[in-house]
Amino acid sequence: xxxxxxxxxxxxxxxxxxxxxxxxxxxxxxxxxxxxxxxxxxxxxxxxxxxxxxxxxxxxxxxxxxxxxxxxxxxxxxxxxxxxxxxxxxxxxxxxxxxxxxxxxxxxxxxxxxxxxxxxxxxxxxxxxxxxxxxxxxxxxxxxxxxxxxxxxxxxxxxxxxxxxxxxxxxxxxxxxxxxxxxxxxxxxxxxxxxxxxxxxxxxxxxxxxxxxxxxxxxxxxxxxxxxxxxxxxxxxxxxxxxxxxxxxxxxxxxxxxxxxxxxxxxxxxxxxxxxxxxxxxxxxxxxxxxxxxxxxxxxxxxxxxxxxxxxxxxxxxxxxxxxxxxxxxxxxxxxxxxxxxxxxxxxxxxxxxxxxxxxxxxxxxxxxxxxxxxxxxxxxxxxxxxxxxxxxxxxxxxxxxxxxxxxxxxxxxxxxxxxxxxxxxxxxx
Amino acid sequence: xxxxxxxxxxxxxxxxxxxxxxxxxxxxxxxxxxxxxxxxxxxxxxxxxxxxxxxxxxxxxxxxxxxxxxxxxxxxxxxxxxxxxxxxxxxxxxxxxxxxxxxxxxxxxxxxxxxxxxxxxxxxxxxxxxxxxxxxxxxxxxxxxxxxxxxxxxxxxxxxxxxxxxxxxxxxxxxxxxxxxxxxxxxxxxxxxxxxxxxxxxxxxxxxxxxxxxxxxxxxxxxxxxxxxxxxxxxxxxxxxxxxxxxxxxxxxxxxxxxxxxxxxx
Numbered sequence: 001x002x003x004x005x006x007x008x009x010x011x012x013x014x015x016x017x018x019x020x021x022x023x024x025x026x027x028x029x030x031x032x033x034x035x036x037x038x039x040x041x042x043x044x045x046x047x048x049x050x051x052x053x054x055x056x057x058x059x060x061x062x063x064x065x066x067x068x069x070x071x072x073x074x075x076x077x078x079x080x081x082x083x084x085x086x087x088x089x090x091x092x093x094x095x096x097x098x099x100x101x102x103x104x105x106x107x108x109x110x111x112x113x114x115x116x117x118x119x120x121x122x123x124x125x126x127x128x129x130x131x132x133x134x135x136x137x138x139x140x141x142x143x144x145x146x147x148x149x150x151x152x153x154x155x156x157x158x159x160x161x162x163x164x165x166x167x168x169x170x171x172x173x174x175x176x177x178x179x180x181x182x183x184x185x186x187x188x189x190x191x192x193x194x195x196x197x198x199x200x201x202x203x204x205x206x207x208x209x210x211x212x213x214x215x216x217x218x219x220x221x222x223x224x225x226x227x228x229x230x231x232x233x234x235x236x237x238x239x240x241x242x243x244x245x246x247x248x249x250x251x252x253x254x255x256x257x258x259x260x261x262x263x264x265x266x267x268x269x270x271x272x273x274x275x276x277x278x279x280x281x282x283x284x285x286x287x288x289x290x291x292x293x294x295x296x297x298x299x300x301x302x303x304x305x306x307x308x309x310x311x312x313x314x315x316x317x318x319x320x321x322x323x324x325x326x327x328x329x330x331x332x333x334x335x336x337x338x339x340x341x342x343x344x345x346x347x348x349x350x351x352x353x354x355x356x357x358x359x360x361x362x363x364x365x366x367x368x369x370x371x372x373x374x375x376x377x378x379x380x381x382x383x384x385x386x387x388x389x390x391x392x393x394x395x396x397x398x399x400x401x402x403x404x405x406x407x408x409x410x411x412x413x414x415x416x417x418x419x420x421x422x423x424x425x426x427x428x429x430x
Numbered sequence: 431x432x433x434x435x436x437x438x439x440x441x442x443x444x445x446x447x448x449x450x451x452x453x454x455x456x457x458x459x460x461x462x463x464x465x466x467x468x469x470x471x472x473x474x475x476x477x478x479x480x481x482x483x484x485x486x487x488x489x490x491x492x493x494x495x496x497x498x499x500x501x502x503x504x505x506x507x508x509x510x511x512x513x514x515x516x517x518x519x520x521x522x523x524x525x526x527x528x529x530x531x532x533x534x535x536x537x538x539x540x541x542x543x544x545x546x547x548x549x550x551x552x553x554x555x556x557x558x559x560x561x562x563x564x565x566x567x568x569x570x571x572x573x574x575x576x577x578x579x580x581x582x583x584x585x586x587x588x589x590x591x592x593x594x595x596x597x598x599x600x601x602x603x604x605x606x607x608x609x610x611x612x613x614x615x616x617x618x619x620x621x622x623x624x625x626x627x628x629x630x631x632x633x634x635x636x637x638x639x640x641x642x643x644x645x646x647x648x649x650x651x652x653x654x655x656x657x658x659x660x661x662x663x664x665x666x667x668x669x670x671x672x673x674x675x676x677x678x679x680x681x682x683x684x685x686x687x688x689x690x691x692x693x694x695x696x
Contacts, residue, residue, distance in 0.1 A: 025451060
């Protein structure tokens with residue numbers, strides 16, 4: 001036996017190294033994280049991070065809808081275990097191994113998938129690139145065929161697959177999944193509240209509608225205020241050869257660093273406007289721009305805890321991050337609770353950051369406000385001739401300009417995306 | 431070329447491949463964590479250079495809730511049902527001395543003996559709501575804490591503090607009780623243990639030559655409003671200067687990753 005080994009030791013050694021390389025290759029293939037420069041940034045991550053939020057927490061779906069086997073749909077909110085967080089934590093352990101096209105371009109098929117019976121659907125507030133979904137859920141789907149995603153549909157009768165839907169072009173894709181244990185996800189749906197909803201396609205876009213009048217609670221929060229001086233030091237962080245000047249004109253305080261950086265703080269609106277002409281001229285493709293703009297946001301050291309990705313404007317190259325309360329967005333005329341980050345192809349950066357944010361929820365009576373069914377709302381829009389300009393409908397919370405602290409109560413209402421802005425429906429249906 | 435040479439070429443080639451694959455595994459393949467881990471590693475090295483020592487710090491993020499609760503002001507009215515002690519109320523807290531000290535057996539587990547006292551409803555009101563907290567206990571004071579979602583309360587409010595004398599006897603206790611717990615927001619992720627310690631270090635809260643003894647996750651008071659206390663998930667960092675027995679505690683708000691100012695000493 002030993003003689004046999006001695007005679008053939010070279011062949012055995014060859015077999016060992018080949019086997020080892022097969023095993024290691026297998027491990028690398030099974031490990032979905034590779035590609036350091038996925039977002040085109042070689043120097044990412046702020047050394048001054050003052051927040052627990054990471055990019056994977058900010059680019060997440062914000063709506064969760066459960067569809068029963070009879071196609072009855074419910075918008076869920078207030079579940080203690082947080083279904084969206086639970087799905088993120090569970091799905092990042094799944095193995096996605098094949099992305100295949102089901103159908104594209106057919107409105108009626110897309111409409112059916114939005115109402116897949118016995119499913120859970122997670123919806124993003126605006127389209128996200130495939131790279132972002134990969135980052136959030138620890139996967140590595142190719143962005144060659146499916147570039148833009150709006151919804152994730154998880155069938156609850158465990159068929160080892162999920163669906164990704166892209167509104168643009170009515171794209172329906174199937175993802176084959178291994179190891180998809182649904183128990184924890186199903187448990188996270190317990191408790192909380194639910195609102196009866198439906199989905200319709202209006203003006204070529206999927207809209208979530210409310211077949212009945214609904215009651216949604218008010219919420220109270222503590223108002224936090226950013227220290228503008230600290231923020232100015234971070235934003236205006238300049239090289240040793242320049243100096244920052246500061247002058248005040250009425251409500252505006254302007255910080256200037258030569259010709260390359262300027263920051264304006266408006267105390268009556270609580271907004272900080274920052275412009276920098278010092279960036280490099282770089283083209284960021286759609287798959288890279290979300291990651292890049294997040295890195296710029298993180299470098300500002302603005303507290304990110306209540307912020308979520310809300311909107312990407314491809315025309316201006318700007319992403320708006322908005323404060324959310326229990327999966328509902330907060331809107332305000334002065335942009336309270338938001339941060340908007342923009343960089344154009346010439347490397348000019350423009351940020352607009354609100355001084356105010358809400359982080360700590362306060363106990364209240366949670367008085368419920370009644371909102372009409374969407375049929376009533378659409379009738380009102382038709383009467384005022386505005387229905388053709390409607391591009392979106394969502395429940396949101398109005399933050400009054402006058403409420404700057406120390407605490408406030410947020411009142412729910414419907415917001416309609418009208419001519420590019422989200423507007424309280426009562427302003428449009430008079 | 432003879433077969434032998436081919437074999438050796440293959441052996442060498444695959445060996446080099448194996449080395450390459452092995453090293454790519456160890457150099458890290460995660461986009462974000464490798465970047466931020468590098469920064470953390472640098473900071474941890476700086477801490478070691480400043481003679482700050484610590485147990486391995488976990489990078490696992492926890493999750494938690496904002497919780498509101500109220501102090502039980504009715505606690506004092508229920509002391510009449512207690513036996514063998516004289517209890518009086520002190521601003522919502524009950525302070526009691528046992529008529530007869532209870533001798534503890536040094537050879538038996540402390541927790542088991544104290545559980546018998548705590549979970550005896552004739553000795554302590556609602557004792558079954560409290561659990562033994564070794565980390566917050568000392569030789570003369572054993573702490574039992576109420577819990578929020580399975581994590582202990584880290585402040586005096588919501589704690590039962592049992593007094594021991596030099597003879598290892600239980601002499602009495604002080605108790606505060608939280609009621610009407612209400613979850614204010616759905617579950618969200620928090621900082622990791624390591625992130626909390628690094629934040630404290632970067633903000634000069636940890637002096638040189640410090641030993642970080644223990645970092646615990648629990649709930650502590652963030653603020654109060656209208657008769658309610660608002661609790662937030664917290665990392666409690668216990669440390670002492672080397673060569674000194676004085677233990678200091680710092681608290682980090684695990685949602686925002688910033689230090690919590692506390693008024694109470696622990």
